[in-house]
Amino acid sequence: MISILLRGRTLSFLRWPETIDDHSAWRYEDDGGLLIRDGRIVAAGAYAEVEKQAGQGVKKIDHRPHLLLPGFIDAHVHFPQMQVIASHGAELLDWLNTYTFPEETKFRNAQHGRRIARLFLDEMVRHGTTTVAAYCSVHKASAEAFFAESHHRNMLNIAGKVMMDRNAPEGVLDTPQSGYDDTKALIEEWHGKGRQLYAITPRFAITSSPEQLEMAGTLCREHPDLHMQTHLSENHAEIAFTRELYPQLRDYTDVYEHYGLLGKKSLLGHCIHLSEREADAISDAGSIAVFCPTSNLFLGSGLFDYQRHRRRDKALRIAAATDVGGGTNYSMLRTMDEGYKVIALNGEKLNPFQSFWQLTRGNAEALSVLEKVGTLDQDTDADIVVLDARATPAMRLRMETIETLAEELFLLQTLGDDRAVREVYVAGRAAKSDMAT
Numbered sequence: 001m002i003s004i005l006l007r008g009r010t011l012s013f014l015r016w017p018e019t020i021d022d023h024s025a026w027r028y029e030d031d032g033g034l035l036i037r038d039g040r041i042v043a044a045g046a047y048a049e050v051e052k053q054a055g056q057g058v059k060k061i062d063h064r065p066h067l068l069l070p071g072f073i074d075a076h077v078h079f080p081q082m083q084v085i086a087s088h089g090a091e092l093l094d095w096l097n098t099y100t101f102p103e104e105t106k107f108r109n110a111q112h113g114r115r116i117a118r119l120f121l122d123e124m125v126r127h128g129t130t131t132v133a134a135y136c137s138v139h140k141a142s143a144e145a146f147f148a149e150s151h152h153r154n155m156l157n158i159a160g161k162v163m164m165d166r167n168a169p170e171g172v173l174d175t176p177q178s179g180y181d182d183t184k185a186l187i188e189e190w191h192g193k194g195r196q197l198y199a200i201t202p203r204f205a206i207t208s209s210p211e212q213l214e215m216a217g218t219l220c221r222e223h224p225d226l227h228m229q230t231h232l233s234e235n236h237a238e239i240a241f242t243r244e245l246y247p248q249l250r251d252y253t254d255v256y257e258h259y260g261l262l263g264k265k266s267l268l269g270h271c272i273h274l275s276e277r278e279a280d281a282i283s284d285a286g287s288i289a290v291f292c293p294t295s296n297l298f299l300g301s302g303l304f305d306y307q308r309h310r311r312r313d314k315a316l317r318i319a320a321a322t323d324v325g326g327g328t329n330y331s332m333l334r335t336m337d338e339g340y341k342v343i344a345l346n347g348e349k350l351n352p353f354q355s356f357w358q359l360t361r362g363n364a365e366a367l368s369v370l371e372k373v374g375t376l377d378q379d380t381d382a383d384i385v386v387l388d389a390r391a392t393p394a395m396r397l398r399m400e401t402i403e404t405l406a407e408e409l410f411l412l413q414t415l416g417d418d419r420a421v422r423e424v425y426v427a428g429r430a431a432k433s434d435m436a437t
């Protein structure tokens with residue numbers, strides 16, 4: 001039995017913090033302890049109390065004065081796009097055709113997939129992200145590579161082979177039948193193996209024929225406990241093309257409704273230009289709108305109205321994500337910094353507690369994995385990030401004038417990146433320092 005006892009300033013959320021003074025929304029220990037046994041948190045609280053429960057021979061690791069938080073969660077990211085990130089000058093459809101589809105063609109080669117899966121999860125860990133909802137390429141081997149690497153690291157990840165059978169080059173197309181068969185085989189092999197979870201992944205309405213969306217709906221009915229992930233209402237040209245392809249349906253959202261793809265585990269990337277009817281339908285279904293600020297800015301897609309969607313009568317469940325390689329950074333800190341600015345452009349401000357809630361518990365709730373990750377609660381998996389608000393000279397200098405936890409969190413969000421991530425624990429194992437050696 002492997003036991004470790006972490007010491008540091010612990011922060012974990014109980015619910016959405018309404019204001020900066022809403023102290024009962026989070027639990028903060030200035031001298032906190034986390035006792036970890038076999039990859040799980042078995043005790044959490046004040047260090048002096050937790051230490052009493054630690055037996056002989058427990059390994060003690062003192063992270064003071066750093067913060068210990070639940071590992072970050074990225075609700076939408078494309079692992080095959082590591083060599084697409086930073087592709088210049090295009091909006092969504094041109095960006096897909098010029099850069100993304102050709103790049104994803106390379107994942108026909110299983111060895112390439114294995115290499116990128118390894119480097120991708122390295123990058124996630126370096127940036128403090130311990131759980132992702134990932135798109136693989138259309139190739140079954142890319143999903144096998146991703147899950148094998150994720151399982152090897154004992155990470156809790158959600159992923160799926162993209163289903164796409166039209167409007168893209170031959171090298172990234174499947175067929176309704178092969179997309180169904182490959183998905184079925186991958187679910188069989190990987191869903192529930194260790195910490196792996198499968199997401200049925202029709203890329204978006206433009207690249208799936210009605211026959212393929214029918215098959216995706218069948219998969220959702222056959223596996224109601226699985227996630228479904230796709231893209232929705234990201235860009236005006238995308239919306240217009242979708243309307244041409246599905247003229248008999250009411251709007252873009254209706255395409256996914258019609259084929260039975262909207263449920264409580266449906267992750268809808270972007271959702272920028274929704275009508276009120278569409279937002280109502282998504283809310284009624286309990287589906288999740290995924291906010292991808294760096295991507296939406298980079299591709300010039302638009303400003304997701306986070307606060308309006310959160311506050312509307314039929315509120316939307318919201319997650320936050322990098323959307324690499326449309327997104328421009330692997331860091332969820334950088335993501336929430338850009339998210340803050342997008343929300344500011346809509347005339348509102350997100351407070352730092354709300355941001356860190358979103359990165360941790362909020363995303364865990366949105367991905368329906370809260371029983372396992374997203375908090376530092378007892379009996380959850382020990383996925384933990386250690387943050388250093390003095391990681392760079394500029395941060396150190398700014399910290400000289402900082403007095404409150406809220407200010408410190410806001411500094412981490414505004415100037416922080418992978419350098420602020422001192423350590424990452426994946427199921428109780430120190431994964432970042434381990435990688436550096």
Ligand code: GUN
Pocket residue numbers: 078092096100203204231234295323326
């Ligand atoms: N819509 C369909 N595919 C993609 C993708 O790979 N990235 C983004 N941002 N939008 C998409």
Ligand code: ZN
Pocket residue numbers: 076077078231269323326
């Ligand atoms: Zn995407």
